[in-house]
Amino acid sequence: MSLHHQIRQYLLDQAQMHGWLAHAKIPSERELQTKFHASRITIRDGLTKLESQGFIYRVNRKGWFISPPRLLWDPCHRVNFYQQARDQGMQPETEVVSVNPLYDAPLIRHQFGMDYGNNLELLRLRRLDGRPVMVERIYLRQTDFPGLAQQPLDGSITELFANKYQVQINHESSHILVCGTQSEEAALLGIPEGTACLHIERKRYDANDRLVDYNLEYWRQDALELKVSSRK
Amino acid sequence: MSLHHQIRQYLLDQAQMHGWLAHAKIPSERELQTKFHASRITIRDGLTKLESQGFIYRVNRKGWFISPPRLLWDPCHRVNFYQQARDQGMQPETEVVSVNPLYDAPLIRHQFGMDYGNNLELLRLRRLDGRPVMVERIYLRQTDFPGLAQQPLDGSITELFANKYQVQINHESSHILVCGTQSEEAALLGIPEGTACLHIERKRYDANDRLVDYNLEYWRQDALELKVSSRK
DNA sequence: GAGTGGTCTAGACCACCTT
DNA sequence: AGGTGGTCTAGACCACTCC
Known part of the structure; x- marks a missing residue:
């Protein structure tokens, strides 16, 4: 199972568990690194893919956030x-x-x-x-x-x-x-x-x-x- | 000047010089690496960005190609x-x-x-x-x-x-x-x-x-x- | 000052395609 | 067999934001 799938699933689970809403901040890249025992580039690849799918968005040097409905x-x-x-x-x-x-x-x-x-x-x-x-x-x-x-x-x-x-x-x-x-x-x-x-x-x-x-x-x-x- | 700009400019120049057309194969990632004295990840970041802009496209494990008109x-x-x-x-x-x-x-x-x-x-x-x-x-x-x-x-x-x-x-x-x-x-x-x-x-x-x-x-x-x- | 993402290096192994 | 992209590790420094 490819990494961005794992991250996506993890984020979906977390979102449901913690009641994350649109615009909620997701864990930082370095946190995800330790969570997934992966290198930062791998994590970023996954996040970038989720971004290009419209699932999350980024704010420059501030973090990644859950995308609201279109x-x-x-x-x-x-x-x-x-x-x-x-x-x-x-x-x-x-x-x-x-x-x-x-x-x-x-x-x-x-x-x-x-x-x-x-x-x-x-x-x-x-x-x-x-x-x-x-x-x-x-x-x-x-x-x-x-x-x-x-x-x-x-x-x-x-x-x-x-x-x-x-x-x-x-x-x-x-x-x-x-x-x-x-x-x-x-x-x-x-x-x-x-x-x-x-x-x-x-x-x-x-x-x-x-x-x-x-x-x-x-x-x-x-x-x-x-x-x-x-x-x- | 960011890297994907450099790559883009390089590809545009090459395309003009060599008369590359739609569907032309561009140099492999490893060739671009030596050309730009950059690591492969850096090159791939640039190529991925050019892809998401619709300038080039990829064929799985075969290479990158110039996008034709839409x-x-x-x-x-x-x-x-x-x-x-x-x-x-x-x-x-x-x-x-x-x-x-x-x-x-x-x-x-x-x-x-x-x-x-x-x-x-x-x-x-x-x-x-x-x-x-x-x-x-x-x-x-x-x-x-x-x-x-x-x-x-x-x-x-x-x-x-x-x-x-x-x-x-x-x-x-x-x-x-x-x-x-x-x-x-x-x-x-x-x-x-x-x-x-x-x-x-x-x-x-x-x-x-x-x-x-x-x-x-x-x-x-x-x-x-x-x-x-x-x-x- | 600590934490964030943005960018980058220098490697590695794999799956698949071409010859 | 050799070349391609696909995926990944383990670091590094920078620019900027937040506190």
């Missing part, structure tokens, strides 16, 4: 993040990390076609029950949303578009894949650079098929479960 | 797997691993409600350009599809439903998440047990809202990119 999310019937989280008994938070004009970013500007103008990047970190779970970069045309940086940006961007600027999202297209985190995203999420994450790239359009915003999301891979339904 | 897949406008793959210049194959009646599987039978009857499990392995990329388990009611096991099962199940049994899929619901592979799935995909994979759970219904089939897919995480559009 947030269930429907990218099509896109309801408000706060609503969605609260409905599932989680405490959502949003932190605005930075708002910056983009002077030179050909790949982003290319998304907006010939319609250049200065683009704006909004970088936000979202938490559930205090744990950072997602970093998103939102790109839009500064000219579409004058004075946006002075608005409260920690709520629903969609609602801000609609209420302050009379811009309605009509339809959207998303790509979903597993990829690695870049250094800034990793630092914000509190995970080592290069750790795999669930990546969602989304383009949202108005009723005239004009791109309104371009959105890159990076989710801790144990934090999200997507739900997609085809039309009936 | 198959782009829309679970809503569910076109035929073969069609989708060929349109993207990939060579698709399907292997029927087993077809077995399920006598006792409460979790599966529960999906089919009170309407028990013997359920059937169809286990298939799908390849792209010779590489195993996905394992799927399809569950259905034996009574809905008499003699199914005698039909050719390596093509589109949806078309078989429609053409041989006059059963039309009307709508479906999918859940998408990252999880670990069980031993049988891992063995079929040729990866170590417990490796993270992209998991899709799908339920498909007829026009009367009756569950037709229940489908569990396990994708190598570097093999797939999902595309989802909201209605316009």
Whole structure:
């Protein structure tokens, strides 16, 4: 029986015995070493595998913790993040990390076609029950949303578009894949650079098929479960 | 600069210099060891990280290879797997691993409600350009599809439903998440047990809202990119 | 200062694949 | 038989967190 199975079983047993809950800290790597008479690398291999399966997660230099249930999310019937989280008994938070004009970013500007103008990047970190779970970069045309940086940006961007600027999202297209985190995203999420994450790239359009915003999301891979339904 | 970055950069440079393509074998771990004057564990850490990012993949005890482009897949406008793959210049194959009646599987039978009857499990392995990329388990009611096991099962199940049994899929619901592979799935995909994979759970219904089939897919995480559009 | 994970070295033996 | 990855030991030092 391979080691990460043993560790998994041990953690499951302990969790049941001691009533461990989501976010509970598990014994340190050195404790597990003596418990299993194994070397630290072996233990870490097992923990890393459990992490990649979404069973535990790590906080840099603090420890390993039991993963909570995933947030269930429907990218099509896109309801408000706060609503969605609260409905599932989680405490959502949003932190605005930075708002910056983009002077030179050909790949982003290319998304907006010939319609250049200065683009704006909004970088936000979202938490559930205090744990950072997602970093998103939102790109839009500064000219579409004058004075946006002075608005409260920690709520629903969609609602801000609609209420302050009379811009309605009509339809959207998303790509979903597993990829690695870049250094800034990793630092914000509190995970080592290069750790795999669930990546969602989304383009949202108005009723005239004009791109309104371009959105890159990076989710801790144990934090999200997507739900997609085809039309009936 | 962290090691997996160095390795990544080295591999990218080499790939460009030598014109490496998708599925090209990269130097063995021991070769990389001498090249980087690093211990094997350090090398493996780097390779494992590159793997979890979808940049390289492994074949058990054979080596590490450059990942090909991902198959782009829309679970809503569910076109035929073969069609989708060929349109993207990939060579698709399907292997029927087993077809077995399920006598006792409460979790599966529960999906089919009170309407028990013997359920059937169809286990298939799908390849792209010779590489195993996905394992799927399809569950259905034996009574809905008499003699199914005698039909050719390596093509589109949806078309078989429609053409041989006059059963039309009307709508479906999918859940998408990252999880670990069980031993049988891992063995079929040729990866170590417990490796993270992209998991899709799908339920498909007829026009009367009756569950037709229940489908569990396990994708190598570097093999797939999902595309989802909201209605316009 | 003590404890945590992050990174790394220098070996070892095994199972399996290729030749 | 020789090469590959899979698994493992027994150490080490560092950066950071907590107290």
